Amino acid sequence: MKIFSKEQIYEGDKITTERQQISSTDLMERAATQIFNWIHMRMQGAQVPIHVFCGIGNNGGDGLVLARHLILDGYNVKTYVVNCSDKRSKDFLINYDRIKNVTKEWPTLLKCAEDFPEINPNDIIVDAVFGIGLNRPIDDWVKGLFMHFRASKAFTLSIDIPSGLFPDKAVEDEDAVVWAGYTLSFASPKLVFFLPETAKYTVQWEVLDIGLDQEFLQTTQTEVELIGKHEVLPNYIPRDKFSHKGQFGHALIIGGSYGKMGAVTLASRATLSAGAGLVSAYIPKCGYTVLQSAFPEAMVITDADEEKITSISFEIKPTVIAFGIGVGTDAKTLNAFEAFLKTNKTPLVIDADGINLLSKKKALLKLLPVETVLTPHPKELERLIGKWKNDFDKLKKAKAFSKKYNVILLIKGANTITLFEDKLYVNTTGNPGLSTAGSGDVLTGIITGLISQGYHPVVAAIFGVYLHGKSADIAVEDFGYQSLIATHVIEYLGEAYLDLFKQPEPIQQEESTEESTKE
Structure with a gap:
């Protein structure tokens, strides 16, 4: 709308x-x-x-x-x-x-x-x-x-x-x-x-x-669009009967550090559940057993360091890379990230500590590929674009940032806004149950999974935010706001996809008293 x-x-x-x-x-x-x-x-x-x-x-x-x-x-x-x-x-x-x-x-x-x-x-x-x-x-x-x-x-x-x-x-x-x-x-x-x-x-x-x-x-043409089912459905890419996993890309999740392997596990699961054909995780050695046990569908590549990412080197050719989930902000990790950006040409989704690393060294923003997706929470957004006076000032600063670096920016909230240059896409799904640890990692994974399948990064961000919220809306019916956790959002993602094609149920008119008596 x-x-x-x-x-x-x-x-x-x-x-x-x-x-x-x-x-x-x-x-x-x-x-x-x-x-x-x-x-x-x-x-x-x-x-x-x-x-x-x-x-x-x-x-x-x-x-x-x-x-x-x-x-x-x-x-x-x-x-x-x-x-x-x-x-x-x-x-x-x-x-x-x-x-x-x-x-x-x-x-x-x-x-x-x-x-x-x-x-x-x-x-x-x-x-x-x-x-x-x-x-x-x-x-x-x-x-x-x-x-x-x-x-x-x-x-x-x-x-x-x-x-x-x-x-x-x-x-x-x-x-x-x-x-x-x-x-x-x-x-x-x-x-x-x-x-x-x-x-x-x-x-x-x-x-x-x-x-x-x-x-x-x-x-x-309007600067702002409200995103619901009817807006995302035309972007859905159906699958052919004879399709195979090689057609849906190979996503690479780079992240994790000692004590924060759950974030990479959630993001990896969400990526595959969103439809990526293959998922690999690049993590410190300490997470190898954790990830292989918790999510056997993922392939795992380990850094030389036991507890953190200190170098980024892999032989696979990923379709899309997500970086930053649980990665920490150690100086060695920052150096590894900078070296990676200088040679990387693969589409990127950057979240969490990846954004904090960019904020620590803003010169790195110029190294980002065109239409990189950034998914900051409010405090991370503030570190990127600076403090704002009010919501309109925030949007103004975010637009200027997006245009300067040619990136897609998510402004998370009850109505998450996907922003690219001067265009705003306001999401209508989601609920307070998403205010829980790991829900942002799941969102990053969903967007990454969509890009892996061939969705344009702007479409992937809009669609991903919608699916993330819709999955939570369905899950909350079973768990309530307080008990909803990030894993539930992944588990209900399939129902969010299926809901795209559900027709509203016809309104059943009640029979009159007279007709009921005759029967």
Whole structure:
């Protein structure tokens, strides 16, 4: 799913009105009617008090249209205009006149804290105060209104975006933003719904189709894409009946040190489970028995040193190499890594201490092959790109880093972002159960296994992050968040693949009482 920028949404509205020969007021009517349909389908006329708070711009116009439809359908509605400016949009004014024609109870004008209405916990708040066009700090009394919403503990539904939340920059004051239980977003979700610092402002979200021009939606290229099953499935490479292991590559996992052989074992298992034809592990001597016993499917090459990697030399010709899992940051390991990079031309996936070694000697970044995949956790990312002020600053720094070194960068989190140059791919799978030792090693192995089979590194990173999260989503049903471990993610990887081809089960309609009685 594409995530459109603020400017693209404005352009989409403009193109839609021109091509469909409708006015912006008509488009607003269409959008707000969709919100009414969403509410009506769930409430079915229930007389719960609904408080609709409208700004004086187009988001407020949406709120006025919604309130009018709710009134006409007999709902218990109170409408308010948050009088935060002397300027009103044209469509707001049109719909302000329209709502006055259907009710004797005109919208209440709010100008200060003394005007705030009483809201009970069982009421519903509809937030239509500010939309994506907000470009300035809000007044203190409006901030007080948002805090009043939150203090009421009433369910809050935001239209398009929680008011006070900017679609393209960080929040400076969390009290100046509506904390929504649900957001109905037009055309596409907003990037801020997926960033660690701003995702908290809406518990859930849903996209409403408001009939924007289909050609615009299909042909417009976006900087951000939301990745789910439908986005990764077209990239899946099926296997031929007569295929053999030699067609799916030979992956080499370089890593491990004394006491950290589990990381290499997990990464190696994940690589083979993801579909690599062959897997070899290059490890210190101390890990030989461990790896051969724990994962007999892997071939093992050992370093001359007993406890750490001190040189990297092998006779095989791997399709892809993963480096850094449990390798440590010893000076001898750093020297071995540098010597390896100076001659290596094989695609690379670098994780964990491999990233820490790059951070210790950043000149090595220039030696990385084009489209090397880097999979840092947040602290490792900070060592690579420097400290950031907020999530948007982090993305800016990460983009600059990716372009400078021509690498693919993973920004791990609840919605892991795969970043390459200016393009962001936001993942939708995964759960808190992945906050466990070894899950990053498994992710590295999955991506390595996909590259081994012939997936382009960018596709492998996107697909690998999806499969990793999906496997955890399936496994958590059996183990719960607390008991999920990295090994489970590997064990359920096959089910994650199979899930790609599962069709949703048809909804079974219950038989009527009359029909049941006849039987």
